[in-house]
Amino acid sequence: CPWGAPSTTSISCSLADVMSEQLAKELQLEEENAAFPEVVAAAEGPFITGENIDTSSDLMLAQMLQMEFDREYDAQLRREEKKINGDSKVSISFENYRKVHPYDSDSSEDEVDWQDTRHDPYRADKPSTTPRRGFIGKGKDITTKHDEVVCGRKNTARMENFAPEFQVGDGIGMDLKLSNQVFNALKQHAYSEERRSARLHEKKEHSTAEKAVDPKTRLLLYKMVNSGMLETITGCISTGKESVVFHAYGGNSATEDKVIPPECAIKVFKTTLNEFKNRDKYIKDDYRFKDRFSKLNPRKIIRMWAEKEMHNLTRMQNAGIPCPQVVTLKKHVLVMSFIGQDQVPAPKLKDVTLSSEDMKKAYYQILNMMQQLYRECNLVHADLSEYNMLWHDGKVWLIDVSQSVEPTHPHGLQFLFRDCRNVSQFFQKGGVAEALNERELFNAVSGLSITADNEVDFQAEIEALEKINEDHVQNHGKKLSTFSSDGDPPIYDE
Numbered sequence: 001c002p003w004g005a006p007s008t009t010s011i012s013c014s015l016a017d018v019m020s021e022q023l024a025k026e027l028q029l030e031e032e033n034a035a036f037p038e039v040v041a042a043a044e045g046p047f048i049t050g051e052n053i054d055t056s057s058d059l060m061l062a063q064m065l066q067m068e069f070d071r072e073y074d075a076q077l078r079r080e081e082k083k084i085n086g087d088s089k090v091s092i093s094f095e096n097y098r099k100v101h102p103y104d105s106d107s108s109e110d111e112v113d114w115q116d117t118r119h120d121p122y123r124a125d126k127p128s129t130t131p132r133r134g135f136i137g138k139g140k141d142i143t144t145k146h147d148e149v150v151c152g153r154k155n156t157a158r159m160e161n162f163a164p165e166f167q168v169g170d171g172i173g174m175d176l177k178l179s180n181q182v183f184n185a186l187k188q189h190a191y192s193e194e195r196r197s198a199r200l201h202e203k204k205e206h207s208t209a210e211k212a213v214d215p216k217t218r219l220l221l222y223k224m225v226n227s228g229m230l231e232t233i234t235g236c237i238s239t240g241k242e243s244v245v246f247h248a249y250g251g252n253s254a255t256e257d258k259v260i261p262p263e264c265a266i267k268v269f270k271t272t273l274n275e276f277k278n279r280d281k282y283i284k285d286d287y288r289f290k291d292r293f294s295k296l297n298p299r300k301i302i303r304m305w306a307e308k309e310m311h312n313l314t315r316m317q318n319a320g321i322p323c324p325q326v327v328t329l330k331k332h333v334l335v336m337s338f339i340g341q342d343q344v345p346a347p348k349l350k351d352v353t354l355s356s357e358d359m360k361k362a363y364y365q366i367l368n369m370m371q372q373l374y375r376e377c378n379l380v381h382a383d384l385s386e387y388n389m390l391w392h393d394g395k396v397w398l399i400d401v402s403q404s405v406e407p408t409h410p411h412g413l414q415f416l417f418r419d420c421r422n423v424s425q426f427f428q429k430g431g432v433a434e435a436l437n438e439r440e441l442f443n444a445v446s447g448l449s450i451t452a453d454n455e456v457d458f459q460a461e462i463e464a465l466e467k468i469n470e471d472h473v474q475n476h477g478k479k480l481s482t483f484s485s486d487g488d489p490p491i492y493d494e
């Protein structure tokens with residue numbers, strides 16, 4: 001080492017050192033203040049105090065820590081290299097696996113390495129470096145760090161420290177001398193490029209949040225895996241307008257009494273609100289949520305959808321209706337058992353071709369489930385169709401019940417009628433001769449006996465019933481317990 005043994009100079013990555021060494025003080029203060037004030041702020045020391053909290057220096061700190069980590073990693077590599085090579089005549093090198101290449105570093109010691117490791121035969125002249133105190137030599141041979149040649153070469157070497165995406169050309173390998181001015185201009189460009197790409201990246205994050213999950217949701221999912229509740233999240237099963245559904249392998253439960261199913265479905269309710277606007281009518285008038293609705297912010301309303309789905313699934317589970325079993329609910333993320341096997345979700349009824357026998361079996365099963373749902377769970381599915389019924393294990397499973405309401409919901413009967421129309425059309429088209437028409441099905445499920453023989457009159461009667469209920473709410477402050485029916489409905493069976 002030309003300037004004596006390094007005394008206490010441990011590997012330094014303090015930004016203060018970087019800056020003082022890097023540029024002439026006057027130039028630096030002047031130009032840097034204008035160009036990147038956050039760097040100057042960080043130069044005051046890695047610890048930010050008081051009100052001058054500038055998060056851009058967090059990035060610097062992170063990078064410094066990363067650098068330190070990389071150095072340790074490289075040191076480990078060197079040890080491994082040594083161990084493997086031993087005294088062998090033929091040696092292998094891990095050079096390509098190193099994170100920090102010697103010339104990446106800003107410390108004086110490493111710059112000496114830089115000369116030695118490059119072995120560049122075309123280099124006219126070894127760029128010498130200056131020690132931390134800023135000068136070498138004695139008397140009139142003194143060379144300071146402000147020396148044009150030294151400084152220029154150092155600047156060239158430092159270009160390598162610019163963001164990796166920033167193309168600095170192939171000047172690095174040459175004996176190129178960059179003036180401080182040119183270097184600063186380049187550096188400023190590199191910084192703004194970096195910021196620009198960060199902005200672009202951020203934009204991308206936000207746009208994917210609509211298709212996949214936003215960072216907050218991702219954190220929730222990570223936590224589920226971290227806690228061991230889920231083993232792995234394997235991928236996305238479905239991307240709908242209002243939710244994204246993922247498949248996961250179940251892990252272990254923290255509590256003994258709850259068993260996590262081997263395969264789970266994670267339904268993430270989308271936090272982008274537009275899609276939910278048209279769903280207001282389902283929840284706004286649902287008396288169970290009525291008091292809460294007006295007080296809630298949009299984010300909480302989304303959570304309420306998830307909560308609703310959970311409660312509804314639990315009711316169905318208790319009635320013995322085949323449906324996903326609730327595992328857990330965290331904010332707008334609902335984890336339930338997976339209907340399907342080995343990551344393959346059970347097909348929707350609309351996608352599966354059933355034998356006529358299975359078709360008939362499915363029909364009677366659904367008729368039964370609709371009755372159970374109405375009477376035992378006091379629910380109307382409100383989005384029942386071949387899209388929300390899965391065929392698994394030789395039977396139909398009901399899913400997607402976040403919008404389900406109680407029959408006395410102001411539009412509960414209309415929703416039921418729509419469900420009946422979907423079901424009866426599907427099975428009539430599917431060749432089930434026994435399938436009731438939508439009006440018969442409605443009466444069979446609800447136990448009401450609306451006699452109208454055409455759709456218009458039928459719907460008018462439904463609306464009249466709903467109005468009676470509304471009036472009752474107005475006058476008595478509470479809803480009807482059930483709609484009056486003339487005795488027990490007929491039982492339909494195979």
Ligand code: ADP
Binds near residue numbers: 239336337339401
């Ligand atoms: P959306 O409101 O987006 O329609 P769904 O609850 O219907 O939400 O889920 C969308 C799709 O994800 C379903 O059509 C089904 O294919 C799949 N899916 C949802 N839940 C499960 C589950 N528990 N098991 C298997 N697949 C599921």
Ligand code: MN
Binds near residue numbers: 387
């Ligand atoms: Mn659905």
